[in-house]
Amino acid sequence: MNKRAGSLSILGFSLVEMLLVIALMGVLTALIAPGVYNSLSSVRLKTAAKKTVAVVRYARNQAVCRKKPFWLLVDKKKNQLTVSDQPLNHPDRFTEEAVSTSPSLKVYVYPEGVIIGKLIVEDKEIDDPEGAFIFYPNGSCNGGGLLLQVDNSRSYHITIDFITATATIESGENKTH
Secondary structure, rough: OOOHHHHHHHOOOOOHHHHHHHHHHHHHHHHHHHHHHHHHHHHHHHHHHHHHHHHHHHHHHHHHHHOOOOOEEEEEEOOOEEEEEOOOOOOOOEEEEHHHHOOEEEEOOOOOOOEEEEEEEEOOEOOOOOEEEEOOOOOEOOEEEEEEEOOOOOOEEEEOOOOOOOOEEEEEEEOOO
């Protein structure tokens, strides 16, 4: 009988062993979690940069296809891009009627954590919270760029060529242009 009782205690785990495993898991989680968070924010930033290029392409295509100027409105305060056939200072650009009658009005809101750092239009940095790129029916635009960032070390600079109105992405460490 004594042998059997001894063998049963070998099959289980002691409280000390369980606490040791839980503590080890906690330490590993604390070490791994920041890396996972950083990689997720990098993915968000890269996706936002690619989406910005797609929005630029859409604005250019709308201007060429509809044979009229289109604006890519950049709102740093709302952290969004809007493609519109109305200029930045047009009084009823976002009225309900304008939105419902304009199928070309598209809005892209950047994901949480991704911010518009700098806005450059026609080689001038825009300090206002809003700025705009103009896309013309001939396929050109006024050119410039914007800086997307998630923190002080990771950023993408999107450059919009004024002749072809195409956008390119450059990865950088707080790149200034």
